[in-house]
Amino acid sequence: MTARAALARGDLDTAERTALAATRDRPEEAEGWFVAGIVAAERGQIGRALPLIEAALARQATAEYHAQHARLLILARRDGEAAAAVRAAMALSGGDARTHDTIGCVLARLGDHEGSIAPFEAAVAAEPNNLSYRYNLAAACGFTGRVEAARDHYEAVLAADPGNARVHYALSILSKQTAAPIPRLEAALAAARTAPDRLRLRYALAKTHEDVGDAAATFAWLSAANDEHRRSLAYDFSSDAALFDAIEAAFDRELPAAAGDADPAPIFVVGMPRTGTTLVDRILSSHAEVGSAGELQAMPLAVKAAAGTRSRQIVDAETMLASLSADPAAIGGAYLARAAHHRPPGKSRFVDKLPANFLYVGHIARALPNARIVCLRRHPMDTVWSNYKNLFAGQSAYYAYSYDLIDTARYYVRFDRLMRLWARRFPGRVLELSYEGLVADQAGQTRALLAHCGLDWDECCLSFHENRAAVATPSAAQVRRPINADAVARWRRYEAQLAPVAEFFVREGIPI
Template structure:
């Protein structure tokens, strides 16, 4: 408040002072008034188009989901980039948010050069190098980061994920020491996951699972999550479908994006890489464009993107407008790219009805994986910690309950949308790569192309936890992993049997 008052007094006295206007905008944005702050910073840019002003303007534009405007602001900033480390790091972060990971790297490198002691800047560089497939570079950057700050938990977590660790080369001892020093909260969560992953790489499956279970239980105890929240959303999606199905679609867009949906960690990134290896297709990554288009059309003011009120209100919204809004948001990730694109946000399975009606030419592919491998994979993967969408993933029974409702919803869509969704089995794809790939391309109305079999040669960035896996040829290591943990999965098995889930 004091900073905002000071900034306002400077602007009142010197209305043409760009720095005063910029500082006022930053203070307002930090106080939660992002739209007002953005307007102030935009005025500062008009007075003095400095690179650091433009970097912060782009950051606020992305925060307000104005991705197209942010891309334009970045393009202008490139003509005179910021000369400070924070400004360069900010530009890199905005590029990353827009899915332009290759463009982010030079800015992160410059931020590290200007402020070599800043661990956060070093982490951003390491993560960006991983996304673009420079694993050696990412590993070197992560090690340099940990040399600066040995307890930087995100650095430990990233480094563990870059390769499959071996007896000759691993970080287990260092991770154990870092976990002992961790002061609780997210640090213990991140380092605990990293340690569990490396133990599993070394073949110590039981020790790995024990560490993972303890880490998840510790974090789950801090969450206010109850499955009832997710159950209410599933109920609402099924309840409003008759209204969505009967609605008139005005000026429906005829574009044909390809949606890759399903439970997380079931092969969605693999299928996205197969599809984007086709010369007629590019990957837009995991977009929030459909959830945001439905949220915008619903007009609800709740803080969550998906909730019962939003689902109910969205059912009476203009479906044609939702489709057009979706495409406008998605196209901001295209740059100069033309042609069809994939959107591989797995959670779009909850929006399949909206997708089918709002985008009648869209293709939808849902990945299915063995129920117990799905539960185990969700339990083993650390998703976005700050996202409430993944709160179910820290407890085996929460995941099991979530899976049952997912399975029920897919059965619902199978009946409601006959022929619109290809349900592709992960195990089937691994066992019969070419046959299932041909079926996949046929469903997406794409001609056969041999490049789709060499998906691991795809050089496009990958920003999901499967980055390392999809840079390998097809492998069978992940099939039937649950069998090694049959005992701890016994309650899940019993629950699935009671719910009619075949295992």
């Protein structure tokens, strides 16, 4: 079909014109509707694309059509419908490599990394030279603990594309590194032409130098990476300060009684990123009654919908203030509906470990009165260092502070102040769990954790490293090992470089 050919060569105008002509001339045929929908999606018009794809499906249900429908539903944050659509795609035999890859990507977005392996493998088997498909398979292998398979696939990509910055970075965080990759990382950086590639390669160099114990080189590469990226973001801490101010203004006063939704299933694990949230998620999800739902956007989206604000950001000061006029029970119900599609089957309880949910403790406490909340607390200097050295989603508003040491320290101060507000306003609702305390007394702190969550003792929680469930965070390698003190007081290796942070904390009254 001419529309398909135009779409394949990136000529969206011709593809759209031809596809829409087909819908007028042959409205009973599915293909014109489908291609018109894909063109709309390529232009970022998801709301327009969905009914076109659905019109195609009404005329002919194929694996490709269902898979693309699922992809668009994910982009529209309609996860439950996306799950149904991807199941429909999987139920149909056949499908080309792109369809298999799309199915794998949707499953990964739904948190089913184990399930994504088979379609990714099918895509690679059909088109072994497609580097994008092989990258997706490698990432899924890494998330599911297939480290050697992941490494082999990443190396296959580099054999064809030696400068692939995404792959170099992924390899660097897959396992502990030796000095061997440093020359090829430096060569790739010298040839890099884009800012995102330079960012990833500098982070890969920093991670590699840290693994081999070269603190000076580690800090130098991180500084180069973060300084350039921060300039591109045009971030100012005042935007985050305004958000904290709005939350405090909304909740630091008496609020009307709220019934909320009584479901006791959720366990929220919150805190600053890189402070042990994944570790606690693994401990809890090793319990017979508990499964991990991963890092859900369900609470931020439920609050945003309830607030009804028109800003493009999910979390901002306006939304936080407006959300207090909404019915807490409605927020709780909306959260549970969104989370339902990510809950592991056969478990009565589930963990939502989005660290940024510490911003929503007030909403959680009112909307889900029987939910349990655990906040990780790590030494402030280690918290700053671990945030600064981690490459978060490059354009995420949640983590824009993390590319500057003092901005990260400022963010910690406001986090600490907000947690003290939650303790005053909702006494007993949040267990503040020390990462260092957990490392020093695993059994004792695990008992306290399970008791707070209303769970009986389960010996398996001490063997969390044997939990084979997927991990899609930078902590994947660490949580597959027994608990250890390797990360405790790691900031001391960089004490001289972090001196401005220590001085800032002293001025702000934060003990270090």
